[in-house]
Amino acid sequence: MQQLLNHIQNISALSPGALDLLPDCFKKIYLSKNDYLVTEGKVCRYLYFLEKGAIRGFYNLEEKEVTHWFGFEKDFVTSFHSFITGEPAVENIQLLEGSILWAISKETLSDLLSKHHEIERFVRIAYEKYYIRLEERFVNAQFKTAAERYENLLQHTPYILERVPLGFIASYLGISPETLSRVRSKL
Amino acid sequence: MQQLLNHIQNISALSPGALDLLPDCFKKIYLSKNDYLVTEGKVCRYLYFLEKGAIRGFYNLEEKEVTHWFGFEKDFVTSFHSFITGEPAVENIQLLEGSILWAISKETLSDLLSKHHEIERFVRIAYEKYYIRLEERFVNAQFKTAAERYENLLQHTPYILERVPLGFIASYLGISPETLSRVRSKL
DNA sequence: GTTGATTTTTGATAAATGTCAAAAGTTGGC
DNA sequence: GCCAACTTTTGACATTTATCAAAAATCAAC
Numbered sequence: 001m002q003q004l005l006n007h008i009q010n011i012s013a014l015s016p017g018a019l020d021l022l023p024d025c026f027k028k029i030y031l032s033k034n035d036y037l038v039t040e041g042k043v044c045r046y047l048y049f050l051e052k053g054a055i056r057g058f059y060n061l062e063e064k065e066v067t068h069w070f071g072f073e074k075d076f077v078t079s080f081h082s083f084i085t086g087e088p089a090v091e092n093i094q095l096l097e098g099s100i101l102w103a104i105s106k107e108t109l110s111d112l113l114s115k116h117h118e119i120e121r122f123v124r125i126a127y128e129k130y131y132i133r134l135e136e137r138f139v140n141a142q143f144k145t146a147a148e149r150y151e152n153l154l155q156h157t158p159y160i161l162e163r164v165p166l167g168f169i170a171s172y173l174g175i176s177p178e179t180l181s182r183v184r185s186k187l
Numbered sequence: 188m189q190q191l192l193n194h195i196q197n198i199s200a201l202s203p204g205a206l207d208l209l210p211d212c213f214k215k216i217y218l219s220k221n222d223y224l225v226t227e228g229k230v231c232r233y234l235y236f237l238e239k240g241a242i243r244g245f246y247n248l249e250e251k252e253v254t255h256w257f258g259f260e261k262d263f264v265t266s267f268h269s270f271i272t273g274e275p276a277v278e279n280i281q282l283l284e285g286s287i288l289w290a291i292s293k294e295t296l297s298d299l300l301s302k303h304h305e306i307e308r309f310v311r312i313a314y315e316k317y318y319i320r321l322e323e324r325f326v327n328a329q330f331k332t333a334a335e336r337y338e339n340l341l342q343h344t345p346y347i348l349e350r351v352p353l354g355f356i357a358s359y360l361g362i363s364p365e366t367l368s369r370v371r372s373k374l
Numbered sequence: 375g376t377t378g379a380t381t382t383t384t385g386a387t388a389a390a391t392g393t394c395a396a397a398a399g400t401t402g403g404c
Numbered sequence: 405g406c407c408a409a410c411t412t413t414t415g416a417c418a419t420t421t422a423t424c425a426a427a428a429a430t431c432a433a434c
Contacts, residue, residue, distance in 0.1 A: 068330075124300070138255070182413085352381070354380095365421090365422075367382095
């Protein structure tokens, strides 16, 4: 819990009063490798903070699993579209390692946001960071070659390589495992 | 101005008190086709609401202009990364048509956000909508073929075709103008 | 309307990446 | 340690998309 509180404080300082409310709002969850956190077709009503572990988001596109993001320590994770809109998730979220998470329900979060400007502010600022991160990935995905995307990953998020099988990374980069293998052999 | 106020109310209801503050916070701007709103290398200190007109964001990648987004009526536009971080913009924003915009400075907006929970809330909700929009584009960009991306545009944002030259649209879809032309001839 | 500039299309070819199949390597349970 | 399952690599080939060049179409200013 302390790690979550620290992470929040890092993004936007909260008053002791607001901070004290948080521990009761989150529920600790332990999950094993390969467990599912979110399943396609079901509404995702929780936002999670990943304290320890690794996780991937993927969906099934024409018989194939397409992994489109990874989460690690200190990431907030959820099926964002489903969580926000209340529609069924189109993606699955699965554990890559045994993990420890903290879950907050949409209702509890909404309540916090309504009652505490400083928590609303924290979320607003967190969104800015996540938006910028996604924007970078978007540009990378659409306008760079397979080799450039891989080099970019090496430079900016090399820890992914240590913790995720190459097949998932290939998918994450939008290339086939064979192409990734060839890109890697030429470096 | 009324259009801007309506649009904000549509996203998240504001009290009359908060709403009354807004007109003085925005400055009306008229720009002509081909004018620049944001230029690469300069810090972008304003957020804009596009009341009337059309606009594109692009950057120069290896001698080539890469258009990565369009804005139309009722869109908030800015060089988001630069506006949020205060770093120089890496992109350019250029008018595709003569346009009417409302500008708010970062300082003015920050002030509103700090003083009024309901405006912070509105921005938080607006971010959610923009995040979901970007997420959809990301998945589309990375995991669909050229033809699928074009068909997706036809289905979801056909008005872009009416107002933007095909060359820019090709770039927006991440394909060459020649490929776009061929995709179109087969439908 | 004519003309020059720009955009779009068409054709030929090249480069990047995907697919399929098989071999090699790795991993985890027993 | 061994075996079965899974992942990664390698090779041959197919497909998609880019590039270059030129023709056709469109646009904008006079």
